[in-house]
Amino acid sequence: xxxxxxxxxxxxxxxKRWCETFEKLAAPTLASVDNARVAYMELAEPSIDTIxxxxxxxxxxxxxxxxxxxxAGRHLRKDVPAMIEELEKAHSVSIQxxxxxxxxPLLGEAIRDVVMLQLEETPA
Numbered sequence: 001x002x003x004x005x006x007x008x009x010x011x012x013x014x015x016k017r018w019c020e021t022f023e024k025l026a027a028p029t030l031a032s033v034d035n036a037r038v039a040y041m042e043l044a045e046p047s048i049d050t051i052x053x054x055x056x057x058x059x060x061x062x063x064x065x066x067x068x069x070x071x072a073g074r075h076l077r078k079d080v081p082a083m084i085e086e087l088e089k090a091h092s093v094s095i096q097x098x099x100x101x102x103x104x105p106l107l108g109e110a111i112r113d114v115v116m117l118q119l120e121e122t123p124a
Contacts, residue, residue: 004062004096005035005055007048011075012040019044022068035060041075041083048083056091063095070102 008029010022019040026038039051046054052063065084067076076097084095101107 002060002062003035004064005037005051005060006033007051007063007065008036008038008068009048009065009080010038010040010044010068012042012044012047014043025068039065041080048080049087052087052091052093052095056093061093063093064098065095066098067100069100070107072100072103076100 006029008022008026010019010026013019023038026036030036030038037046037051037054039046039048041048048065055063065080067080069076080097084097087093088095
């Protein structure tokens, strides 16, 4: 059995520069994790649906969505689960929704490290 396709889910924006920011943030993961892709919830492509359809065409039936969100608000509590339910029915696949990355304490440490670097680079 193959490993699930990992979907790094960002909100999405009609501003391509916004999307490019998330694609740069996702680049190390995409380079390190086989079978990982970026998808957008709305306003940009590729959508979750597009990534699921592409995976199904490759024979993938299991997916894990890792939300690149700081917290679980309305989108992650209602909208995304509804989308997942619809996609599972439409494509006969299994989709797991991981907690948003903001709930992982490692993100807090990464933010601290970035702030500390910024403080070191700022002239006194």
